[in-house]
Amino acid sequence: MRRLAPALLLMAAVGCSQPTAPVPSTTSTPGTGTAAPTESKAAAQAADEVARQDPAAPAKEMIDEIKEEIAQEVAKEEEEEMIEEVAEKVAEAEAKGATEPAGDPAPADEEDPKSVDELLGSLRNPNGPPDINKVASQLEKLLEKEPEHLDGTLTMANIEQIRGRQAGGTEAGKEHFLKSGSYVRKLFKANADAANNPQIRGFAGVVMYNLACAEALDNRAADSFATLKEAVGYGFNDLGQMLKDEDLAAVRQLPEWAGFETEAKALVKAAAQKEIDSLLAANEPFDFNFELDDIGGKKVSKADFAGKVMIVDIWGTWCPPCRAEIPHFVELDKQFKEKGLQIVGLNKERSADADEAVKTVKEFCDQNGVTYPCALISDAVMEQVPDFQGFPTTLFIDHTGKVRLKVVGARGPEFLQGVVETLLAEKAATGTSN
Numbered sequence: 351m352r353r354l355a356p357a358l359l360l361m362a363a364v365g366c367s368q369p370t371a372p373v374p375s376t377t378s379t380p381g382t383g384t385a386a387p388t389e390s391k392a393a394a395q396a397a398d399e400v401a402r403q404d405p406a407a408p409a410k411e412m413i414d415e416i417k418e419e420i421a422q423e424v425a426k427e428e429e430e431e432m433i434e435e436v437a438e439k440v441a442e443a444e445a446k447g448a449t450e451p452a453g454d455p456a457p458a459d460e461e462d463p464k465s466v467d468e469l470l471g472s473l474r475n476p477n478g479p480p481d482i483n484k485v486a487s488q489l490e491k492l493l494e495k496e497p498e499h500l501d502g503t504l505t506m507a508n509i510e511q512i513r514g515r516q517a518g519g520t521e522a523g524k525e526h527f528l529k530s531g532s533y534v535r536k537l538f539k540a541n542a543d544a545a546n547n548p549q550i551r552g553f554a555g556v557v558m559y560n561l562a563c564a565e566a567l568d569n570r571a572a573d574s575f576a577t578l579k580e581a582v583g584y585g586f587n588d589l590g591q592m593l594k595d596e597d598l599a600a601v602r603q604l605p606e607w608a609g610f611e612t613e614a615k616a617l618v619k620a621a622a623q624k625e626i627d628s629l630l631a632a633n634e635p636f637d638f639n640f641e642l643d644d645i646g647g648k649k650v651s652k653a654d655f656a657g658k659v660m661i662v663d664i665w666g667t668w669c670p671p672c673r674a675e676i677p678h679f680v681e682l683d684k685q686f687k688e689k690g691l692q693i694v695g696l697n698k699e700r701s702a703d704a705d706e707a708v709k710t711v712k713e714f715c716d717q718n719g720v721t722y723p724c725a726l727i728s729d730a731v732m733e734q735v736p737d738f739q740g741f742p743t744t745l746f747i748d749h750t751g752k753v754r755l756k757v758v759g760a761r762g763p764e765f766l767q768g769v770v771e772t773l774l775a776e777k778a779a780t781g782t783s784n
Contacts, residue, residue, distance in 0.1 A: 351365055355570065364720070374740050388394070396542075397421050407662070413713060414714070417565050420680065424565070425767055435539060438537060438697065462488055462711060462743075463492065465492060465496070466489065466492045466493065466496050466499045466501070467499075467504035469489055469502075470484070470501060470502065470505060473485070473505075482509060482512060482513065483537045483735040485509065486506070486510070486513065487511045487664055487750060489502060489505065489506050489509070490506065493720060496540065497536065498540040499539060500537065500540075500541050500544060502715060503533050503534075503536060503537040503541075504537060504553070505549065506512065506533050506571045507530045507531075507533035507537065507553075507557055508530075508553075510526045510527070510529045510530035510533065511526070511527070511530050511557060511560065513526040514526030514527040514530060514560065514564075515689070524564045524567055524568065525564075527560045527561055527563070527564040528561060528564050528568075529558065530557050530561065531558060531560070531561030531564075531577070534553075534557045534558065534561075537550075537554075538554070547583070549623070549748050551584045551585050552584070552585050554581075554584040554585075555581050555582070555584035555585040555586035555587075556581075556586060556725070558577055558578075558580045558581035558584060558586065559578070559581040559586050559588075559592070560596070560603070561577050561581075562574045562575075562577035562578040562580075562581060563595065563597035563598060565577055566597050566598050566599075566600055566601050567597055568689055569600075571600045571601050571603075571604060572604070574598065574600075575601050575604055575606065575610070575754045577606070577609070578592065578598070578601065579610065579614075582614045582617050582618065583617065587618040587621070587622070587762050587764060588610075588762070589615060589618060591669045592614070593611070612675040618764050619764050619768070622762075622764040622765045622768045623768050623772075625765065626755075626765065626768045626769050626772055627772075629755055629757075630755055630769075630772070633754060633755050633756070635748075635752040635753060636736060636752070636753050637734070637749065637751075637752065638652070638662070638734050638735070638745060638751070638753045639651075639653075639731075639734065640652050640662075640694075640696065640727075640731045641653070641724075642696070642725040642726065642727070642728065643725060643726075644723045645708050645711050645715070645724050645725060645726075646723075648723075650694065650723045650725055652747075652751070653695075656751065657690075657691070657749055658690050658691065658692040658749060659690055659691050659746075659747065659748060659749055659770065659773040659774050659777060660691070660692045660693070660694065660745075660746075660747035661679065661682070661691070661692075661693045661694070661744060661745070661747075661766075661770070662693075662694050662695075662744070662745040662747065663675070663679060663694070663695045663696065663699070663742055663744050664696045664698065664727060664732070664735070664743040664744070664745070665695060665696075665741055665742040665743075666695060666697055666698050666699055666700070666741055667697070667699065667710055667711060667714045668699070668700050668733065669741045669742065671741075671742060671759060671760035672741050672742040672760070673714075673718075674743055674760050675744075675761070675766075676718055676720060677718070678761075678762070678763045678766050679693050679695075679720075679722070679766070680718070680719055680720060680722075681763065682766060682767060682770060683722050684721065685722045685767075686697060687773065689774060690749070690773065690774055690777060691770055693722040694723055694724070694725070695722065695723070695724035695725070696724070696725055696726075696727035697711050697724055697725065697726050697727060698726075698732070698741065703720050704726060707726055710725065711724055711726070718761060722748055735756065736756075740758055740759070742758075742759065742760060743756060743757070743758050744756070744757045744766075746769050746770075746773060746774050748776060748777070749773070749776070749777040749780070751755060754773065755769060
């Protein structure tokens with residue numbers, strides 16, 4: 351039983367921090383799996399990126415909770431070392447005839463928090479990694495008294511997602527996902543305005559998808575089907591996962607499925623276009639220029655593609671969400687190159703040796719069928735991107751040469767194609783030739 355992690359919590363929807371030193375890359379496919387404990391550093395980077403992108407988001411408590419869950423994994427090794435040190439002190443004390451073991455006195459029992467805000471505050475300012483099961487028990491009781499608390503309900507739904515993924519394909523895991531879905535439904539019932547927050551809707555979409563899988567495994571195919579429709583309505587857009595997920599096999603046998611699949615594709619496209627229109631309207635266009643040597647040793651510059659719609663992908667082979675996006679760009683290049691699209695990859699690699707970095711990018715491009723030019727990005731070019739936050743950063747440039755949209759983090763094919771089609775339509779409307 352496989353479960354997706356909400357977009358807020360994975361790099362797939364966020365991106366990677368700037369590279370500092372080489373570390374082993376993760377192996378999970380962003381957007382299609384759960385981050386394992388061994389990926390704690392990468393996940394921590396992802397959580398930090400979320401905080402930097404939208405520090406005022408109502409779901410910020412979930413970010414803090416994820417950080418502490420990660421810290422809990424890291425703390426296990428430190429705890430083992432501490433136990434060994436205490437054991438050595440006890441042995442020394444006993445050898446000297448001491449009647450009390452050495453070490454710090456046991457801390458006094460802490461009082462349970464009296465409100466949801468108090469509990470959430472303790473998570474934001476922790477004395478150490480929290481016991482997620484204890485937090486869940488405390489928060490559940492507090493929410494019985496404060497059922498309309500938005501951040502508390504979001505945090506509780508997120509905790510149940512975490513516990514469900516930790517439990518894996520077990521009956522307990524299924525129950526956690528069922529519970530998480532119930533909290534999201536309570537959230538929207540008590541806070542109607544929350545449905546207008548795209549970040550919360552994105553979280554809800556994945557929660558509802560996991561709930562649909564749990565319901566299907568509970569032999570409730572009809573309920574699962576209804577919940578899947580709910581997930582898509584909130585913005586769940588990984589239709590590929592939905593079509594291959596073994597948990598949903600019984601649901602796909604329902605006579606209503608064929609019509610829903612068509613409907614879901616239309617909904618996903620419509621949702622992507624709505625977001626695109628909103629982002630384009632809010633973005634302040636800016637200039638961006640480059641002239642570099644590509645990985646084949648040829649000059650590549652923005653001027654070479656004057657009049658074209660461009661995608662400039664600022665990425666690195668070391669970055670999992672960057673790698674996950676590459677097949678989408680390859681497909682876009684095949685589909686729209688002859689219609690006026692040009693894609694260029696600008697790489698920020700971890701190696702300080704330019705030749706070694708070029709070799710790394712070449713090998714990746716050869717292995718993954720990259721069909722468009724790539725070059726190592728210089729600091730001067732990188733500095734042209736205002737408020738650079740992480741990788742991948744995708745720049746969408748219209749036929750006049752202006753950057754019309756900057757997107758941080760990997761995006762799905764519907765979104766990427768939607769932006770390209772929108773900018774190409776603008777170009778066609780002006781009668782501009784390639």
